[in-house]
Amino acid sequence: MPPPVLIAQISDLHIKPKGTLAYGRVDTAAALERCVAALNALLPPPDVVVISGDLVDTPLVEEYDLLKKLLARLEPPFLIIPGNHDSRELMRAAFPREPYAFSSGPLNQICPVRGLDLLLLDSSVPGQPHGLLDEPTLQWLDATLAVSSQLRPALLFLHHPPFATGIWHMDRQNLLNASGLAPIIKKHPRVQLVAAGHVHRATLTMFAGRPATICPAPNHAVDLDLFHLRDPSFKVEPPAFHLHTWFPGESADEPFGRVVTHWVPIGDFDGPHPFFGADGKLL
Numbered sequence: 001m002p003p004p005v006l007i008a009q010i011s012d013l014h015i016k017p018k019g020t021l022a023y024g025r026v027d028t029a030a031a032l033e034r035c036v037a038a039l040n041a042l043l044p045p046p047d048v049v050v051i052s053g054d055l056v057d058t059p060l061v062e063e064y065d066l067l068k069k070l071l072a073r074l075e076p077p078f079l080i081i082p083g084n085h086d087s088r089e090l091m092r093a094a095f096p097r098e099p100y101a102f103s104s105g106p107l108n109q110i111c112p113v114r115g116l117d118l119l120l121l122d123s124s125v126p127g128q129p130h131g132l133l134d135e136p137t138l139q140w141l142d143a144t145l146a147v148s149s150q151l152r153p154a155l156l157f158l159h160h161p162p163f164a165t166g167i168w169h170m171d172r173q174n175l176l177n178a179s180g181l182a183p184i185i186k187k188h189p190r191v192q193l194v195a196a197g198h199v200h201r202a203t204l205t206m207f208a209g210r211p212a213t214i215c216p217a218p219n220h221a222v223d224l225d226l227f228h229l230r231d232p233s234f235k236v237e238p239p240a241f242h243l244h245t246w247f248p249g250e251s252a253d254e255p256f257g258r259v260v261t262h263w264v265p266i267g268d269f270d271g272p273h274p275f276f277g278a279d280g281k282l283l
C-alpha cells in the first residue's frame with residue numbers, strides 16, 4: 001500500500017511588525033517559530049503545508065517581510081490562502097510565484113499532491129472581517145472539480161468556516177454565502193474535506209454532507225464562549241496544528257480513500273516512551 005499523503009494545515013499566524021505583540025500580549029512571531037520547528041520535526045515530513053489565512057495582522061509590507069523570513073526556515077513546501085487580516089495585493093507582491101488561478105482578484109489555487117487535489121479558495125473580502133466566495137470563485141471551483149476524474153479525492157481549504165461554531169462574535173463574521181458553496185460540494189462527491197481557519201480552535205462538524213474542520217492556531221485561541229457570557233476574548237491555550245492524512249481506499253466501500261485529521265500540539269513533551277520492555281511484555 002502506498003504511504004499516506006500528509007497535508008499539514010496551520011492557520012491564523014497574525015504576524016505583526018518585528019517586536020510588536022498581538023493585542024499587547026501575544027508574540028505571534030515566536031509562536032510561528034515554534035510551529036515551524038514542530039513541522040520540521042515531523043517524521044515523515046508532510047508533503048505540503050497549507051496556511052489557511054490571516055498570515056499577517058494589519059496587513060503591512062513589513063509584516064509580510066517578517067513572515068517570509070520565518071517561513072524560509074520551513075522545510076516542506078507550503079501553500080497560502082488569504083484571510084480577513086490579509087491583503088490580496090500585498091500577498092501577490094510577497095509571493096509572486098504562487099500558481100494563482102486568476103491574474104487579479106481572489107487568490108484561488110489548485111495543487112495536485114500525488115493522488116489528491118487540494119483546492120484553495122479565497123474567501124476574503126477586502127477591508128471586511130466576514131468571508132464570501134465571489135461568483136468567479138464559485139464558478140472556478142465547480143469547473144475545476146469537474147475537470148479531473150470524479151474518483152480523484154479533493155480537499156477544500158478556505159479561511160472562513162462555512163458553518164456557525166456557536167461562538168457568537170465569530171459566527172457573525174464567518175462565510176456569509178455558505179449556501180452558494182454547499183450545492184457545489186454536493187454535486188461533486190470527490191470533495192472529502194472542507195478545512196477552514198479563522199476561529200483559532202480545533203472544531204469538527206459536517207457541511208454539505210462532508211467532514212468540515214477548523215484548524216487550531218499556533219498562538220492564541222478565541223475564547224470558547226458559547227453563551228455570550230463575555231465580550232469577544234482570547235485565551236492563550238496549547239498551540240496546535242492539523243495534520244490531514246489521506247490513505248488510498250482498499251475496498252469498494254472507500255472509493256475516495258480515507259481522510260484522517262490529527263490534532264498535533266506544538267511544544268516539547270515528555271516521550272515518546274516504549275509501551276513494551278525488551279522481553280516484549282507491557283511495562
Ligand SMILES: [Fe+2]
Nearest residue numbers: 054083084198
Ligand atoms: Fe480571520
